[in-house]
Structure formats: structure tokens, C-alpha cells
Amino acid sequence: MACKDRSNLKPGQNWRRVYEIEGGEWKQESGAWSTLPWSYNLSISCNHCSDPACVSACPTTAMHIDSSGIVLIDSEKCMGCGYCMWACPYEAPRPDPETGKMSKCDMCIDLVKEGKRPACVDSCPMRALDFGTMDQLSARYGDLGEVWPLPSREITAPSIVITAHSKAAGADNKTAIVANREEVEGGKQ
Amino acid sequence: MIFTLLVQFAAGLIIMEYAAGAAGLLRLADEKTGKRIQGVALLLMISGLIASFTHLSYPLNAVNALSNLGSSWMSREIAAVSLLILVLALRFSGYFINADWLRGRSIRFISLLLAVSLIYVMIKVYSLPTMKYLSHPSLATDFVAVSLWGGVTLLVIIAGRYGGRLKSHYDIISFILIAAILANSVIFSRFAGSPDSFLVWVIVPAILSLSTSLFSAGVKLRNKKEFWSVIVTVTGLAVIIAGRILFLNYTYAVL
Numbered sequence: 326m327a328c329k330d331r332s333n334l335k336p337g338q339n340w341r342r343v344y345e346i347e348g349g350e351w352k353q354e355s356g357a358w359s360t361l362p363w364s365y366n367l368s369i370s371c372n373h374c375s376d377p378a379c380v381s382a383c384p385t386t387a388m389h390i391d392s393s394g395i396v397l398i399d400s401e402k403c404m405g406c407g408y409c410m411w412a413c414p415y416e417a418p419r420p421d422p423e424t425g426k427m428s429k430c431d432m433c434i435d436l437v438k439e440g441k442r443p444a445c446v447d448s449c450p451m452r453a454l455d456f457g458t459m460d461q462l463s464a465r466y467g468d469l470g471e472v473w474p475l476p477s478r479e480i481t482a483p484s485i486v487i488t489a490h491s492k493a494a495g496a497d498n499k500t501a502i503v504a505n506r507e508e509v510e511g512g513k514q
Numbered sequence: 515m516i517f518t519l520l521v522q523f524a525a526g527l528i529i530m531e532y533a534a535g536a537a538g539l540l541r542l543a544d545e546k547t548g549k550r551i552q553g554v555a556l557l558l559m560i561s562g563l564i565a566s567f568t569h570l571s572y573p574l575n576a577v578n579a580l581s582n583l584g585s586s587w588m589s590r591e592i593a594a595v596s597l598l599i600l601v602l603a604l605r606f607s608g609y610f611i612n613a614d615w616l617r618g619r620s621i622r623f624i625s626l627l628l629a630v631s632l633i634y635v636m637i638k639v640y641s642l643p644t645m646k647y648l649s650h651p652s653l654a655t656d657f658v659a660v661s662l663w664g665g666v667t668l669l670v671i672i673a674g675r676y677g678g679r680l681k682s683h684y685d686i687i688s689f690i691l692i693a694a695i696l697a698n699s700v701i702f703s704r705f706a707g708s709p710d711s712f713l714v715w716v717i718v719p720a721i722l723s724l725s726t727s728l729f730s731a732g733v734k735l736r737n738k739k740e741f742w743s744v745i746v747t748v749t750g751l752a753v754i755i756a757g758r759i760l761f762l763n764y765t766y767a768v769l
Contacts, residue, residue: 383582384581384588385575402581404576404579408586414644461656480643
């Protein structure tokens with residue numbers, strides 16, 4: 326909500342999406358069945374990748390990396406083809422329903438330039454989100470950059486580290502599903 | 515889908531024109547046929563380009579689409595389409611002005627190279643590593659088979675009576691290409707996990723098209739053959755459109 330509020334996003338234009346991952350199993354022990362359900366949330370926005378697929382795919386060069394490493398969209402150039410959304414494995418670019426041009430998280434670049442933190446980080450009540458350089462984040466949280474259902478970090482080298490839920494780290498749990506797919510996919514073309 | 519099909523058919527027409535000419539199945543010296551082939555290919559390409567604008571939410575910025583030729587396959591696709599339109603327009607104008615080189619072997623070969631390049635570039639546009647269902651080998655086979663099927667079908671229709679030897683081969687060529695498209699649709703639907711009910715929409719016209727083309731290839735009576743070839747063409751087109759809808763409906767990104 327802080328992201329939508331700060332960037333004045335329209336309904337369905339979700340720069341940051343919270344995936345609700347659910348799974349579980351039934352287990353029989355000593356003749357009795359027990360259920361073992363689990364769930365975790367995954368808050369995902371643009372990861373401002375080191376090798377962003379959106380930038381290389383964009384035919385107009387509207388998608389670009391600025392001098393500080395933040396991936397931005399030049400709206401003056403964008404023609405709204407949506408190819409960046411196809412190319413991004415995180416589906417971070419989303420169309421602006423009013424202009425038709427693509428939009429995405431700009432890491433609150435104006436706040437960052439003032440030495441502040443992005444709105445999502447400052448507003449998270451559980452302090453689940455943090456902000457810093459990759460060296461700082463790796464020192465604090467380790468090097469894990471993918472959990473289910475995120476794609477391999479080999480594709481785009483995302484600038485993200487994750488402290489994984491105990492059921493998320495292995496990415497081999499066959500029962501996991503995205504429970505709120507309809508919600509998080511809203512706003513896609 | 516409209517842009518892709520129109521442009522693939524146009525590229526296929528140019529490829530099949532060259533192949534049929536090289537194989538001696540088509541009289542390329544015939545001016546009327548040549549003019550029609552270039553005219554139809556040009557019309558398809560321009561219609562495809564216009565249709566592509568419907569993909570754009572902000573078409574006024576389409577002029578920027580050639581800005582990233584260094585890394586964007588979509589930029590390269592637009593460049594390839596533009597170049598092929600230019601060469602086809604030159605070839606077409608060659609039938610109205612007195613310039614032998616516009617109807618010569620060199621420019622025909624250049625348009626062949628551009629048509630092949632265009633199909634390759636279109637395959638690369640969709641072969642994104644992030645779109646795991648589209649990054650499947652069946653996509654390339656489908657694009658090539660659809661292009662060639664569209665090309666040979668248009669060529670047979672356009673060439674009319676000058677395409678006599680080509681026409682006699684049409685049913686069997688269509689059989690091979692539709693069989694390839696069907697096989698790819700089955701492989702793709704298994705890979706993408708689409709429901710069998712959806713695949714039926716591809717299989718039913720495919721069975722009609724395949725059986726009709728086999729029957730038509732075996733029927734020697736000229737008048738009946740025309741009728742059956744129309745059935746082959748219509749059902750073949752239905753296979754292609756159903757296959758494309760299958761691709762579009764079961765193509766999700768990784769996340």
C-alpha cells in the first residue's frame with residue numbers, strides 16, 4: 326500500500342506484489358493421519374538486476390540502467406509493447422492503465438537520492454524488507470537469491486537476498502502453490 | 515497473432531517462390547504470376563505491420579522501435595520486416611518500370627535471405643529464457659512449418675494455371691507440414707500441461723486436413739482435386755489458428 330500511495334499507482338497497477346505460497350501434506354503415523362499445512366509470503370518487486378532481461382529486450386531503449394544501478398523506464402521513449410514484461414522473469418514491469426506505457430518500481434529514486442529508504446522498506450511493520458548495497462545485504466542476510474516460485478538467479482542476477490522460510494529454501498516441495506495468483510497477476514496485459 | 519501469421523505467410527511465400535522456381539515447379543518468367551506474388555507478399559507484410567500497431571499502447575513512440583538493434587530481438591524483427599518490405603516494394607515496382615535488375619536473380623536471392631532471416635528473428639523474439647514454454651524447440655518447428663505451409667498455399671492459389679506441377683505436389687507438401695504442426699502442438703500441450711480438451715480443437719481439423727490431403731493426392735480426376743485442395747487449405751488454416759491459440763493460452767512466465 327505504501328508503494329501504491331507514494332507512487333500514486335492506479336488500481337491493478339501493482340509494482341510490489343505479495344505472493345501467498347501455501348503447501349502441506351497428510352502424514353500417517355501409528356495408524357493416525359495428521360495434517361502438516363504451511364504457508365509463507367513472498368514480497369516481490371523489481372529486483373534491479375545486474376543483467377536485466379527487460380533492458381536488453383526493450384526495442385526502444387526506454388528501459389535502462391541509471392548511473393546508480395537502478396533500472397528505470399524513460400516514458401518519453403516507451404511505446405507500450407509490453408515486451409519487457411514478457412522478458413522479465415519476475416514480471417516487474419506493468420502497464421500504466423492510463424497512459425498504456427510500461428511502469429515499474431523505481432526504487433523510490435528521489436528518496437534514495439536524499440539518503441532515505443524506499444517507501445516499502447520504511448513502511449513494512451514487520452521489518453521484513455531492508456535496503457542497501459548488495460555487499461551490505463549479503464553481510465546481513467547471506468547470499469540466497471531465490472526461493473520457490475522465483476526463477477533461477479542465473480537468468481538476470483537480481484539484486485536481492487532472501488531469508489527463506491523453512492519450507493521455501495529447498496524449492497523442491499511438490500505441494501507448494503501460489504494461492505493468490507489472480508490477485509498478483511492483476512494488471513498484466 | 516495476426517501480425518505473426520501474416521508476416522510468416524509472406525516470408526513463406528517468398529521462400530516457396532524461390533524453392534519452386536529452383537525446383538522447376540513454377541515458371542518464374544511469367545510476369546503476371548511474379549507481379550501477383552510480390553503484390554500479395556507486400557500486402558501481407560504491410561497489413562501485418564499495421565496490425566502490429568494494435569499491440570502498442572502508445573504507437574506514437576513506435577519510431578523508437580529500431581533503437582536497440584544491438585540487443586533487442588524485437589528491434590531486429592522490426593528492422594527485418596522493414597527491409598523485406600523495402601525489397602518487395604522494389605521487386606513489385608520492377609513490373610512497372612524498365613529496370614531488369616528489379617526482376618533479376620540477385621534481388622530474388624536477397625529477398626529469400628531476408629525472408630529466412632525474418633523467420634529466424636521471429637523465433638528468437640519468442641524464445642525468451644524467461645518464458646519457459648515458449649523457449650521450447652517446438653516453437654521453432656511450428657514457426658517454420660506454418661510459414662512454409664502458408665507460403666506454398668498462397669503460391670498455389672496465386673500461380674493458378676502456371677502452377678500446374680506445383681499444384682500436383684501441393685497436397686502432399688501440405689500433409690507433411692500439417693503433420694509437423696500437429697506433432698508440435700501435441701508435444702507443446704504435453705510440455706505446457708494444457709488440458710486434452712483444448713488439444714482436440716487442433717486434432718480434429720488436423721485429422722480432416724491430413725486425411726483429405728492424402729485422399730486428394732491419390733485422386734487423379736482434375737475437377738475433384740480442386741475441391742479437395744480447398745478442403746485441405748481451409749482445414750490446414752484451422753489447424754494453424756487453433757495451434758496458435760493453444761500456444762497463447764498456455765504460455766506463462768516462470769513466476
